[in-house]
Amino acid sequence: MSMRTVNFTINGEAKSVQAESRQLLVHCIRETLGLTGTHVGCETSHCGACTIHLDGEPVKSCTMFAVQAEGKSLTTVEGLAIGGTLNPVQEGFWEEHGLQCGFCTPGMMMTATALLRTVNEPTETEIREAISGNLCRCTGYVNIVKAIQYAQRKMHATPAPEAVLQGGD
Amino acid sequence: MIPASFEYVVAHSLEETVGLLAKHGSDAKILSGGMSLIPAMKLRLAQPVFIVDVNGVSGLEYIREEHGELRIGAMTREAALERSSLVKHGYPILFETAKVIADPLVRNRATIGGNLAHADPANDHPATMLALGATIVAHGPNGDRLIPIDEFFPSFFASALEPDEVLTEIRIPAPSVRSGGAYIKFERKVGDYAIAAVAVNLTLDDHDTCIAARIGLTNVTDVPARATSAEASLVGHRITEQAIADASRLAAHESDPKSDLRGSAEYKRDLVRVLAGRAIGRAVSRARGGSH
Numbered sequence: 001m002s003m004r005t006v007n008f009t010i011n012g013e014a015k016s017v018q019a020e021s022r023q024l025l026v027h028c029i030r031e032t033l034g035l036t037g038t039h040v041g042c043e044t045s046h047c048g049a050c051t052i053h054l055d056g057e058p059v060k061s062c063t064m065f066a067v068q069a070e071g072k073s074l075t076t077v078e079g080l081a082i083g084g085t086l087n088p089v090q091e092g093f094w095e096e097h098g099l100q101c102g103f104c105t106p107g108m109m110m111t112a113t114a115l116l117r118t119v120n121e122p123t124e125t126e127i128r129e130a131i132s133g134n135l136c137r138c139t140g141y142v143n144i145v146k147a148i149q150y151a152q153r154k155m156h157a158t159p160a161p162e163a164v165l166q167g168g169d
Numbered sequence: 170m171i172p173a174s175f176e177y178v179v180a181h182s183l184e185e186t187v188g189l190l191a192k193h194g195s196d197a198k199i200l201s202g203g204m205s206l207i208p209a210m211k212l213r214l215a216q217p218v219f220i221v222d223v224n225g226v227s228g229l230e231y232i233r234e235e236h237g238e239l240r241i242g243a244m245t246r247e248a249a250l251e252r253s254s255l256v257k258h259g260y261p262i263l264f265e266t267a268k269v270i271a272d273p274l275v276r277n278r279a280t281i282g283g284n285l286a287h288a289d290p291a292n293d294h295p296a297t298m299l300a301l302g303a304t305i306v307a308h309g310p311n312g313d314r315l316i317p318i319d320e321f322f323p324s325f326f327a328s329a330l331e332p333d334e335v336l337t338e339i340r341i342p343a344p345s346v347r348s349g350g351a352y353i354k355f356e357r358k359v360g361d362y363a364i365a366a367v368a369v370n371l372t373l374d375d376h377d378t379c380i381a382a383r384i385g386l387t388n389v390t391d392v393p394a395r396a397t398s399a400e401a402s403l404v405g406h407r408i409t410e411q412a413i414a415d416a417s418r419l420a421a422h423e424s425d426p427k428s429d430l431r432g433s434a435e436y437k438r439d440l441v442r443v444l445a446g447r448a449i450g451r452a453v454s455r456a457r458g459g460s461h
Contacts, residue, residue, distance in 0.1 A: 059278050
């Protein structure tokens with residue numbers, strides 16, 4: 001079993017970890033780095049519970065090897081809140097009851113945060129399309145969509161939305 | 170769901186990639202987006218000894234028109250195809266194809282080259298590239314080799330790539346006047362493979378007679394295949410409702426679906442008939458200058 005050194009930035013912190021080539025990125029994040037906010041759901045690239053940002057884009061961390069993160073910038077759900085202040089998406093899930101069991105929530109919030117950074121005013125259809133790779137078995141998605149719309153309104157009500165949605169870079 | 174052990178190397182050039190492939194032969198596998206390979210490795214359906222990660226090779230992500238062709242770099246992500254206004258407005262069939270592959274998160278990683286090189290008859294690009302009459306560019310020890318898409322899928326889950334070749338580019342002929350295409354996929358849910366899907370690309374003359382037609386089928390044949398008798402039934406004729414119905418029946422007849430959890434063979438074959446009819450109709454509308 002040959003181990004490799006892998007260097008990347010996660011939630012703004014430079015890390016150097018040892019990883020076997022076959023280790024999935026999600027296992028590196030959870031087990032090596034102890035960041036257990038990123039969940040392992042289906043392990044078959046379907047459910048999206050393991051969604052993180054890779055250089056700002058939402059991807060499924062169960063479908064990448066840790067060694068592929070070399071030189072990349074990663075963000076996990078732990079990187080969304082800044083200084084204990086929830087980002088607008090997190091606040092939206094809180095205010096609109098966007099979760100029940102909470103298992104899909106980290107992935108949902110990573111996808112939603114990326115969506116609102118690239119699309120200013122997504123329609124409900126665009127929101128539903130954006131989260132179509134994140135499965136929720138509790139809510140029926142209604143309150144998740146409301147939570148994302150809450151975040152969108154909150155960002156637009158603030159003079160400098162870029163400053164508000166700083167998590168997830 | 171842990172893959173078997175393997176040796177991992179990041180290649181930084183095509184020459185390095187080809188050298189590694191030549192050295193390791195069929196033990197080696199190329200990792201591009203990894204959206205088919207990694208799930209297969211987790212299920213141990215694939216157990217490559219040696220992985221060549223081509224994400225380190227620069228210059229393979231582009232979408233541009235040149236020499237009367239649309240040229241797409243093999244490492245172009247599906248999400249980039251979806252976002253390209255050139256693709257959306259100039260090649261709506263390709264936009265429709267990229268848009269229905271897996272889900273948005275997967276499309277941020279998945280590449281068009283990987284989708285084709287995997288040679289899975291359930292993948293979406295093969296049917297569309299068959300309809301578009303694309304050419305595959307393979308890079309090997311002796312440089313580039315052009316492979317017509319009709320020769321690219323020789324047998325089950327096999328491509329025409331040699332073990333020491335890497336797919337670098339897809340070339341699609343620029344649309345001729347009064348041509349149009351469409352890809353229509355029917356799936357149980359987002360992220361699933363097609364129960365069936367049909368790609369159509371056709372050209373009309375000034376009198377609305379069809380002068381060229383190509384039809385590709387997804388997930389209803391052992392290898393990605395065209396519905397050639399359906400194509401032949403359209404060419405030389407005005408595309409009437411009756412002509413569409415006849416061609417659709419021929420396409421269904423040419424399909425060879427298997428019964429599985431997505432439906433019975435009979436159901437899928439009839440689905441091919443329905444989807445072919447819709448796709449021909451939409452392609453005709455586009456050829457006549459309609460946007461739909």
